[in-house]
Amino acid sequence: MPSAASSPSRKWASRLFLSDYFVLYLSLAYVAILAPFLPTLLNPANISNVLSNLWPLLVVATGQTFILATAGIDLSQGAVIAVTSVIGAMLIAVTGNAAVLSNAPIWGVFIGEQGGILAGSIGGIAVAIAIMMLVAILIGLLNGVSVAVFGMPAFMVTLVTMIVIGAVAIYLSLSENISNLPDAFVTLGKGDLVSVYFGAQDESKIPRKIIYSFVTYPMVIAVAVAVAAHYLLNRTVFGRQVVAVGSNKRNAEVSGIPVRRVIVAVFVISAVCAAIGSILYSARLEAGRPTLGAGTFLLDVIGATVIGGTSLFGGKAKIIWTFFGVLFFVLLSNTLNLMNLSAFQVDMVKGAVILAAALLDVLRTRLTRELT
Amino acid sequence: MGDLLAFEGLSKSWFGVPAVSDLTLAMRENSLLGVIGQNGAGKSTLMNMIGGIVEPTSGRMRWKGADYEPKSAADASEAGIAFIHQELNLFTNLTVAENLYIDGFPRKFGMIDWATINERTRHILGRLALDVEPSVNVGHLSPGERQLVEIARALHNEAELVIFDEPTTSLTPRETERLFETIATLRGEGRSIVYISHILSDVKKLSDDVAVLRDGKLVDQGPASDFSIARMIRSMIGRDLGGQFPERSNTPTTSAILSARSLSQPGVLQDVSIAVNRGEILGLFGLMGAGRSELARVIFGLDPHETGEIEIDGKPLAGGPRERIAAGLAFVTEDRRAEGLMLEAPIAENLALVSIDRFGKKPFMLVDRERVAEETEAMKDNLSIKAGNIARQPAKALSGGNQQKVVIGKWQMQSPKLFILDEPTRGVDVGAKYEIYTLIDRIAATGGGILMISSELEELLGMADRIVVMNRGEVVGEVGRDEFDRETILSMAFREVIA
Numbered sequence: 001m002p003s004a005a006s007s008p009s010r011k012w013a014s015r016l017f018l019s020d021y022f023v024l025y026l027s028l029a030y031v032a033i034l035a036p037f038l039p040t041l042l043n044p045a046n047i048s049n050v051l052s053n054l055w056p057l058l059v060v061a062t063g064q065t066f067i068l069a070t071a072g073i074d075l076s077q078g079a080v081i082a083v084t085s086v087i088g089a090m091l092i093a094v095t096g097n098a099a100v101l102s103n104a105p106i107w108g109v110f111i112g113e114q115g116g117i118l119a120g121s122i123g124g125i126a127v128a129i130a131i132m133m134l135v136a137i138l139i140g141l142l143n144g145v146s147v148a149v150f151g152m153p154a155f156m157v158t159l160v161t162m163i164v165i166g167a168v169a170i171y172l173s174l175s176e177n178i179s180n181l182p183d184a185f186v187t188l189g190k191g192d193l194v195s196v197y198f199g200a201q202d203e204s205k206i207p208r209k210i211i212y213s214f215v216t217y218p219m220v221i222a223v224a225v226a227v228a229a230h231y232l233l234n235r236t237v238f239g240r241q242v243v244a245v246g247s248n249k250r251n252a253e254v255s256g257i258p259v260r261r262v263i264v265a266v267f268v269i270s271a272v273c274a275a276i277g278s279i280l281y282s283a284r285l286e287a288g289r290p291t292l293g294a295g296t297f298l299l300d301v302i303g304a305t306v307i308g309g310t311s312l313f314g315g316k317a318k319i320i321w322t323f324f325g326v327l328f329f330v331l332l333s334n335t336l337n338l339m340n341l342s343a344f345q346v347d348m349v350k351g352a353v354i355l356a357a358a359l360l361d362v363l364r365t366r367l368t369r370e371l372t
Numbered sequence: 373m374g375d376l377l378a379f380e381g382l383s384k385s386w387f388g389v390p391a392v393s394d395l396t397l398a399m400r401e402n403s404l405l406g407v408i409g410q411n412g413a414g415k416s417t418l419m420n421m422i423g424g425i426v427e428p429t430s431g432r433m434r435w436k437g438a439d440y441e442p443k444s445a446a447d448a449s450e451a452g453i454a455f456i457h458q459e460l461n462l463f464t465n466l467t468v469a470e471n472l473y474i475d476g477f478p479r480k481f482g483m484i485d486w487a488t489i490n491e492r493t494r495h496i497l498g499r500l501a502l503d504v505e506p507s508v509n510v511g512h513l514s515p516g517e518r519q520l521v522e523i524a525r526a527l528h529n530e531a532e533l534v535i536f537d538e539p540t541t542s543l544t545p546r547e548t549e550r551l552f553e554t555i556a557t558l559r560g561e562g563r564s565i566v567y568i569s570h571i572l573s574d575v576k577k578l579s580d581d582v583a584v585l586r587d588g589k590l591v592d593q594g595p596a597s598d599f600s601i602a603r604m605i606r607s608m609i610g611r612d613l614g615g616q617f618p619e620r621s622n623t624p625t626t627s628a629i630l631s632a633r634s635l636s637q638p639g640v641l642q643d644v645s646i647a648v649n650r651g652e653i654l655g656l657f658g659l660m661g662a663g664r665s666e667l668a669r670v671i672f673g674l675d676p677h678e679t680g681e682i683e684i685d686g687k688p689l690a691g692g693p694r695e696r697i698a699a700g701l702a703f704v705t706e707d708r709r710a711e712g713l714m715l716e717a718p719i720a721e722n723l724a725l726v727s728i729d730r731f732g733k734k735p736f737m738l739v740d741r742e743r744v745a746e747e748t749e750a751m752k753d754n755l756s757i758k759a760g761n762i763a764r765q766p767a768k769a770l771s772g773g774n775q776q777k778v779v780i781g782k783w784q785m786q787s788p789k790l791f792i793l794d795e796p797t798r799g800v801d802v803g804a805k806y807e808i809y810t811l812i813d814r815i816a817a818t819g820g821g822i823l824m825i826s827s828e829l830e831e832l833l834g835m836a837d838r839i840v841v842m843n844r845g846e847v848v849g850e851v852g853r854d855e856f857d858r859e860t861i862l863s864m865a866f867r868e869v870i871a
Contacts, residue, residue: 231736231738235738235739235741236732236736236737236738236739237728237729237731237732237737237739238737239739240721240724240725240728240739241728243717243721244714244717244725247714247715247716247717248710248711248713248714248715250710250711251710251711251712251713251714251725252725253674253693254672254674254693254703254705254711254712255693255697255725255726255782256693256694256696256697256698256726257694257725258694315714315716315717316716
């Protein structure tokens with residue numbers, strides 16, 4: 001059989017191209033090429049910033065990876081982030097601002113002048129987080145059951161959930177942010193475990209703004225979620241079932257895979273990951289924001305996942321790919337910002353990159369075909 | 373008269389396995405060449421080469437004395453060669469006229485010229501004595517009428533050579549007669565025909581010349597008048613009929629593994645009762661649409677049934693495939709690409725799919741990868757699946773026969789009590805067929821029960837202990853191995869169709 005990989009250099013190139021680490025190499029090459037032109041790129045402050053953008057997106061994209069592995073799509077993740085952000089914040093805010101919120105339907109029910117009904121204790125925060133997860137699980141179940149049991153297309157179902165849940169999020173606080181979140185909660189989004197200070201210690205107290213956080217709570221949470229997800233998807237019976245459903249649904253059904261249960265489960269996983277992302281985003285903002293996850297956020301999530309190499313056609317997904325995809329995507333956004341491009345220009349470039357990623361997926365598939 | 377189409381040393385191999393080898397054959401102008409051979413003899417590969425779908429590995433084709441190297445189906449159609457396939461290539465959602473003109477609508481002032489199209493279509497349909505309106509959707513036509521529309525398309529494209537591939541499989545006897553009249557009309561217009569069929573008497577009746585293929589080689593040819601049916605069979609098989617199948621190595625018991633009683637589902641099954649015993653291969657025969665595969669899907673829990681019960685080992689079966697697999701059922705479906713395999717996934721993953729629950733280690737149900745590797749490797753050796761590294765090689769890289777072994781193997785991993793095999797040797801080459809038959813015999817010999825569905829009667833005659841015949845959703849007869857007789861079984865299968 002004639003093979004495309006006849007010459008050694010082409011063989012080497014295609015091995016690189018098909019490697020699990022291809023997108024990581026791509027990211028490193030991207031940084032190496034741009035670093036001389038963008039000196040700020042490798043500044044500790046910027047690296048710290050890149051990392052702080054990386055972790056929440058990684059958690060959300062991890063959830064989306066499970067959905068894409070079954071050849072589905074979840075457009076409602078952004079709305080889940082928004083609604084759980086508002087719900088969490090309204091329960092735990094230390095004080096409520098009557099001037100902003102007094103017309104909102106939640107005012108006087110869940111939140112008042114003296115704060116949210118669960119404000120004031122660590123236990124209250126834990127309960128609020130449990131409620132956020134519960135809301136996410138319910139939305140995930142609604143999506144999953146509609147797709148798996150009633151056989152509606154995932155695109156349609158989650159589009160509707162996105163619109164409706166997104167609207168609920170805005171309605172709850174009448175589009176206002178709910179601020180004054182307790183410190184213990186904010187720590188989850190910003191707190192550092194290891195920070196670095198560059199420079200001489202002239203004063204006994206180093207000003208906060210020149211300490212750069214590297215190991216943070218979001219990092220610990222995101223890495224824990226990603227590692228657990230990696231094992232779940234690649235090593236467990238459930239993970240095999242997810243991939244089997246995405247590879248060939250009819251075959252999975254004939255082979256006795258509980259197809260419906262698997263589909264419901266991935267939608268729940270996706271929503272829960274979105275809610276964990278919501279905690280990280282809300283804590284970082286120190287507010288519950290009903291417009292979190294709106295706009296082109298979905299593009300970031302699905303784009304990063306697909307750039308990593310997870311196929312939109314299902315059956316081909318790895319969490320490590322998603323990690324590298326998110327890394328590349330965050331670097332891309334960051335560098336475009338450093339180039340002083342406007343938000344619109346940034347979106348145009350991002351769109352083009354996702355298109356390139358889709359093309360890459362096709363090329364990779366073709367290469368694998370030639371090599372086997 | 374010169375040669376219309378000639379092959380000189382034509383060969384094609386797939387993954388090193390020859391499908392057609394060193395074929396040299398010529399057909400005269402305005403003649404009818406009958407081509408016969410078993411499934412896997414190389415007929416379809418030969419036709420695909422003529423049709424520009426498959427490129428020959430070596431050798432050449434000549435068309436009207438000039439070199440002929442079609443690169444696509446359009447090239448073949450351009451040259452004047454038309455195909456009437458077994459599975460018709462019509463757009464059932466479009467009208468008759470649209471189907472005829474799909475590759476180029478005549479236009480008037482930039483708009484599609486419907487008046488001309490309808491007029492010409494009506495003219496062509498008239499020549500074939502097909503009385504339907506050009507504006508009728510093809511989906512509304514009967515199989516026979518659809519075939520005439522295909523022929524109309526060939527006429528529309530001014531085809532000089534029309535190739536029929538098993539044209540009578542889905543036709544009623546009356547429609548078949550009409551097809552033969554149409555073929556006579558085509559010949560009267562000076563067109564040449566290649567006629568491929570399993571129905572040897574038709575081939576003898578219609579042909580001027582006959583060519584017999586076996587294992588990719590031309591093994592016999594000559595004027596049809598020199599061919600008797602017996603000579604055709606001898607040439608096709610090339611050995612005793614018995615040689616195709618392994619000896620059955622056990623006698624079935626009389627204790628039932630599977631018993632289905634009075635299964636009914638409106639429009640699909642009507643009061644079907646069937647039982648498979650331990651160690652028995654039960655053949656299920658019937659024409660297309662007789663309800664064979666539908667019965668299998670009902671038994672396996674993929675499709676619903678309104679009344680009747682199904683028992684395995686005396687216990688009633690309920691639930692979907694998952695519950696029935698747990699009860700000991702296995703189902704090799706007729707469409708292995710769509711329902712039997714994850715084509716992109718490694719062979720080992722395919723083999724472990726059905727039994728994956730078994731490999732989960734508590735508490736997190738992590739897959740015991742070492743045991744998966746061990747057991748899938750053992751299954752590969754056991755079934756002699758010809759593959760390299762099963763942990764990396766995707767299932768799609770295997771030949772049809774080896775793919776089918778993977779499908780059987782993934783069920784074997786679960787040691788089922790009853791195997792339902794729907795067309796187990798479809799798209800499998802001759803050599804691998806024998807291996808699959810041996811495998812089936814081995815399963816029965818170790819006490820398993822087998823429900824084997826096939827459209828190839830020979831296969832059932834060779835393998836089954838008993839044959840049940842279905843017709844239009846009903847069981848119409850049952851024949852024990854001692855009373856096996858082609859004619860009897862075929863007449864049962866055709867009963868209502870003829871009546």
